[in-house]
Amino acid sequence: MIAWINVVVLIVCALLVLVFYVKSVRPAALEKKIGPAAYRKCTGYRTLSGVFMILALVGYVVYVFYPLPVALPATFPWSWWLSAVIAGAIALPSGWLFYRGVRDAGKETMSPRKEHTLYGGIYNRIRHPQAVGELPFFWVFAFLLHSPFLALLSFIWVPIFLVMSLAEEKDLALRYGEAYEEYRKRTGFLFPRRR
Numbered sequence: 001m002i003a004w005i006n007v008v009v010l011i012v013c014a015l016l017v018l019v020f021y022v023k024s025v026r027p028a029a030l031e032k033k034i035g036p037a038a039y040r041k042c043t044g045y046r047t048l049s050g051v052f053m054i055l056a057l058v059g060y061v062v063y064v065f066y067p068l069p070v071a072l073p074a075t076f077p078w079s080w081w082l083s084a085v086i087a088g089a090i091a092l093p094s095g096w097l098f099y100r101g102v103r104d105a106g107k108e109t110m111s112p113r114k115e116h117t118l119y120g121g122i123y124n125r126i127r128h129p130q131a132v133g134e135l136p137f138f139w140v141f142a143f144l145l146h147s148p149f150l151a152l153l154s155f156i157w158v159p160i161f162l163v164m165s166l167a168e169e170k171d172l173a174l175r176y177g178e179a180y181e182e183y184r185k186r187t188g189f190l191f192p193r194r195r
Contacts, residue, residue, distance in 0.1 A: 098133025
């Protein structure tokens with residue numbers, strides 16, 4: 001019973017990450033309805049999204065102790081050390097990309113601000129480096145926990161991150177107008193454009 005409850009809670013948390021993140025990336029649209037308080041409200045939504053993401057990852061750990069009775073092996077057919085190497089191979093480039101995105105976005109990562117301008121740095125190459133860097137960490141956790149089920153379950157995050165990125169683009173176009181449209185034409189969505 002605990003196993004099923006945990007997986008349901010994990011999936012609900014993933015959906016709540018999506019809901020609150022999408023709400024958090026709409027400060028310009030929300031500002032038209034409630035004024036300047038929209039940016040502070042969006043910061044609260046972003047924080048809630050982060051809390052639910054942490055709870056989802058806690059659900060990954062709980063799954064190891066309470067796995068579902070499914071037709072998958074409890075662990076990968078190789079040693080945990082190989083899973084740890086795979087996790088490291090995923091984490092290093094992903095972590096670097098996520099770090100660069102957070103560094104170049106600055107405080108805007110968690111707290112949207114009206115006065116913020118378009119980002120530079122890694123954002124000159126791709127529009128969503130934080131999403132591209134953060135998404136693979138669900139597989140990092142799955143491999144560190146040595147769980148085939150969690151590796152498969154991690155695919156639910158792909159459409160979630162795509163929807164979050166697309167929602168963010170709508171509000172950025174509203175915030176920055178023509179400058180954002182020009183930026184979008186010359187910069188790749190999730191991968192760099194060939195020059």
